[in-house]
Structures are given as C-alpha cells and as structure tokens.
Amino acid sequence: MIVLKDVSKTYAEGRSARVVLEAVSLQVDAGEFVAVQGSSGSGKSTLLSIIAGLDLPDSGFVEIEGRRINTMGERERTLYRRESIGFVFQFFSLIPTLTVSENIGLGLELNSREKEIDTRVKYLLDQVSLADRRNSYPDRLSGGEQQRVAIARAIAHSPTLVLADEPTGNLDEETESNILDLLKQLNDLQGTTLLVATHSADVAARADRVLQIGELQQ
Numbered sequence: 001m002i003v004l005k006d007v008s009k010t011y012a013e014g015r016s017a018r019v020v021l022e023a024v025s026l027q028v029d030a031g032e033f034v035a036v037q038g039s040s041g042s043g044k045s046t047l048l049s050i051i052a053g054l055d056l057p058d059s060g061f062v063e064i065e066g067r068r069i070n071t072m073g074e075r076e077r078t079l080y081r082r083e084s085i086g087f088v089f090q091f092f093s094l095i096p097t098l099t100v101s102e103n104i105g106l107g108l109e110l111n112s113r114e115k116e117i118d119t120r121v122k123y124l125l126d127q128v129s130l131a132d133r134r135n136s137y138p139d140r141l142s143g144g145e146q147q148r149v150a151i152a153r154a155i156a157h158s159p160t161l162v163l164a165d166e167p168t169g170n171l172d173e174e175t176e177s178n179i180l181d182l183l184k185q186l187n188d189l190q191g192t193t194l195l196v197a198t199h200s201a202d203v204a205a206r207a208d209r210v211l212q213i214g215e216l217q218q
Contacts, residue, residue, distance in 0.1 A: 007060035038213035044197035086154030144175030
C-alpha cells in the first residue's frame with residue numbers, strides 16, 4: 001500500500017536549515033493499522049503530509065498503491081488525494097460556516113458524487129452517533145463531536161488510506177476511547193489502511209504495528 005524510500009525533508013529557518021526527515025524508509029501493507037510515534041518536532045506531521053502529497057520530499061520517493069506520489073503534478077496529486085486518501089487533523093479543521101452534514105458531504109461534492117451525498121451522509125452520521133447534530137455548526141459541538149465529524153468527513157469518499165495526525169491529542173480519555181473504537185471499526189470492517197501519528201500509548205496499543213520515527217531514519 002505505502003512504500004517510502006530514503007525520504008528526506010529540510011526546512012529553511014532564517015539563515016539556517018532544519019532537517020526534519022533524513023532518509024526515511026518504511027512499508028505499510030494494505031489493511032494495516034500502523035501507529036507512528038516520536039517526540040514533538042520529530043517529523044511525524046511532515047511524514048504524513050508527504051505521504052498525502054500535501055508536501056514534497058527533497059529526495060527519495062513515495063509510492064501509494066504503486067503510484068509514485070512525489071512525481072505527480074499538483075493537480076494530479078490533488079485529484080488522487082480526493083479519491084483515495086482521507087486525512088484527519090489534530091485540530092479538526094472543520095469549515096465553520098458549514099453544518100455537520102455539509103462538512104461530511106464536502107468531499108463527495110468535490111468528487112462530483114452529489115447523488116450519493118444524502119445517503120452517505122445519513123449513514124456516516126449514524127456511524128459516528130451524530131444524527132441529531134446534522135444541522136449544527138462546528139462551534140456548537142464538543143471536541144469529541146468535532147473529531148467524529150472530521151473522521152466521517154475523511155472517510156465519506158471511501159478512501160483506501162486514512163492518515164491521522166494526533167487524532168486524539170486534544171480529547172479526554174473517554175472520548176479518545178470512542179474515537180479509537182471508530183477508527184478500529186473502520187480498519188476491521190472495511191479494510192481501510194490506517195497510518196496514525198500519535199503520542200498516545202492507547203492509540204499504539206490498538207495498532208497492528210508501532211513504528212518509532214527515529215528508527216526509520218538513517
């Protein structure tokens with residue numbers, strides 16, 4: 001499903017440069033639930049952004065389902081991401097002017113799948129236990145509710161891969177457990193590949209495999 005080979009990324013910081021990733025190599029099989037751990041600033045978020053094609057490596061390559069992401073043009077990467085990848089952000093990143101239903105259905109609309117929106121959104125609202133909040137706006141939801149909306153939005157277009165960046169980082173223990181149940185159900189029942197960057201030992205305990213980002217670098 002995912003193959004990275006010698007992926008490196010450096011960011012300029014004033015007159016100096018900061019190496020975030022150095023020669024990272026990894027492989028994730030289809031249907032795996034893999035957790036990536038590492039200290040703050042170790043490059044976990046950058047790694048997910050590069051896999052998603054939101055950022056590009058300075059060297060090395062990224063393949064997803066046999067397609068080399070880093071050599072695609074920007075438009076091709078965007079279209080591929082819309083069709084095949086779901087991304088769950090730590091801070092939810094919901095659109096405040098859209099309702100819960102509209103946020104979830106946005107990906108389907110962008111993929112020109114308008115005829116599926118009503119049925120798919122209703123199904124997902126039931127899956128994340130938010131049917132009664134379908135017409136609410138994000139600022140009326142708790143953190144846990146917003147994250148459940150974010151997950152529903154990420155999987156609305158039935159991606160083969162979901163990337164999650166600290167998806168439980170701002171949640172209490174009970175809500176974290178509920179979110180993990182939802183992700184694990186997605187992995188078990190639909191075979192969706194999950195790659196999750198996390199500090200949480202509870203998230204790591206649910207994963208099939210745990211990778212330490214420092215050990216992936218040469």
